[in-house]
Amino acid sequence: MKGMKVARVGLLFSFTHDERTYPCALVEWFSKIGRLSDDVTGMWMVRLDIQHRDRNLDVIHLDAFLRGTHLLPVFGKDFLPTNFVPEYSLDAFGTFYVNRFADHHMHGIIF
Numbered sequence: 001m002k003g004m005k006v007a008r009v010g011l012l013f014s015f016t017h018d019e020r021t022y023p024c025a026l027v028e029w030f031s032k033i034g035r036l037s038d039d040v041t042g043m044w045m046v047r048l049d050i051q052h053r054d055r056n057l058d059v060i061h062l063d064a065f066l067r068g069t070h071l072l073p074v075f076g077k078d079f080l081p082t083n084f085v086p087e088y089s090l091d092a093f094g095t096f097y098v099n100r101f102a103d104h105h106m107h108g109i110i111f
Contacts, residue, residue: 005028005034006046006098007030008030008090013025020086023062024059025062025065026058026059027059028049028056029056029058030046030047031047033047033095042100043097043098043100043101044098044100047096069099070099071096071099073095074097075093
């Protein structure tokens with residue numbers, strides 16, 4: 001992914017120091033799994049970066065973001081419950097594809 005990492009934004013905030021405002025985000029990182037996900041899609045696979053049972057969190061400046069990404073869950077063989085709420089997908093699934101086909105810029109920049 002050309003030196004880029006996938007992060008999930010948990011909180012947007014800013015603080016002021018010496019009369020300068022710093023817009024920031026609290027993010028939890030995803031780690032790449034292997035080189036390529038599979039030969040069929042060619043998409044990268046990522047999962048939450050967990051170290052010693054803790055999620056890997058950081059505060060980063062908003063200028064560090066290049067662009068948003070689209071994560072596709074890696075579905076298992078079981079069906080989702082009928083009352084599944086899509087808003088919880090990032091918590092419900094353990095592994096995701098980084099969708100390089102989400103838009104033209106994403107495909108050209110990171111792959």
